[in-house]
Every structure is written in structure tokens, then in C-alpha cells.
Amino acid sequence: METRIYVGNLNxxxxxxxxxTLFAQAGTVTSVDVATDKGTGLSKGFAFVAMPTQADADxxxxxxxxxxxxxxxxxx
Numbered sequence: 001m002e003t004r005i006y007v008g009n010l011n012x013x014x015x016x017x018x019x020x021t022l023f024a025q026a027g028t029v030t031s032v033d034v035a036t037d038k039g040t041g042l043s044k045g046f047a048f049v050a051m052p053t054q055a056d057a058d059x060x061x062x063x064x065x066x067x068x069x070x071x072x073x074x075x076x
Contacts, residue, residue, distance in 0.1 A: 001053075001054070002030055002050050002051070002052055003050070003051050003052075003053065003054050003056070003057035004048045004049070004050050005023075005048065005049045005050075005051065005057050005060060005061060005076060006046065006048060006075075006076070007019065007023075007046060007047045007048070007049055007064075007074060007075070007076050008045065008046040008074070008075040008076075009045065009046075009072050009073060009074055009075045010034075010043065010045050010046060010047060010069070010072060010074070011045075011069070011070045011071065011072050012042055012043045012045055013043070014034070014043065014047075014069065014070070015034075016032040016033075016034055016047075018069075019032045019034070019047055019049060020032045020049075022064065022067075022069065023049050023051070023060050023064065025063065026051075026056060026059040026060035026063050026064070027051055027052075027053070027055075027056030027057075027059060027060065028051060028052050028056060029049060029050070029051060030050040030051060030052055031049075031050045032047055032048070032049050032050075033047060033048045033050075034046075034047040035047060035048075060076065061076050064076045
């Protein structure tokens with residue numbers, strides 16, 4: 001069963017590829033959905049990462065909560 005993980009406090013310029021590359025260190029990433037403002041198209045500073053198993057998701061949470069990405073500390 002696929003598990004979605006909330007990833008907050010992202011820099012507004014962070015791309016889906018950057019997030020996928022980071023989280024792939026913890027396991028397989030099924031998808032990355034960066035929340036964007038409908039009017040401007042700019043990132044809202046959070047995303048959802050989907051991983052195929054709860055074990056991969058748990059590993060990603062423990063690896064990347066409070067992880068520095070750029071100048072921001074992630075909230076996973």
C-alpha cells in the first residue's frame with residue numbers, strides 16, 4: 001500500500017526532481033507533488049512524497065525530518 005509523506009518548510013524554488021533525488025536515498029519514490037499557488041504557479045513551500053511501503057516512508061521520515069535542504073530545515 002502506497003504511503004504519502006508530508007514535507008514542509010521547503011524553499012519556494014525547490015523542484016520535484018530535487019525532492020525525489022533526496023528521498024530516493026531512503027527507498028523508492030513513486031511520486032512527488034509540490035503544492036503550488038494557482039494564481040502565480042509558485043511553490044507554497046510544501047510537498048507530498050509517495051513511497052510504495054510504510055517501511056520506506058518510516059525510513060525517509062527518520063532520515064529527513066529536520067534535515068537541512070538548502071537554507072531550510074525540513075519538517076517531515
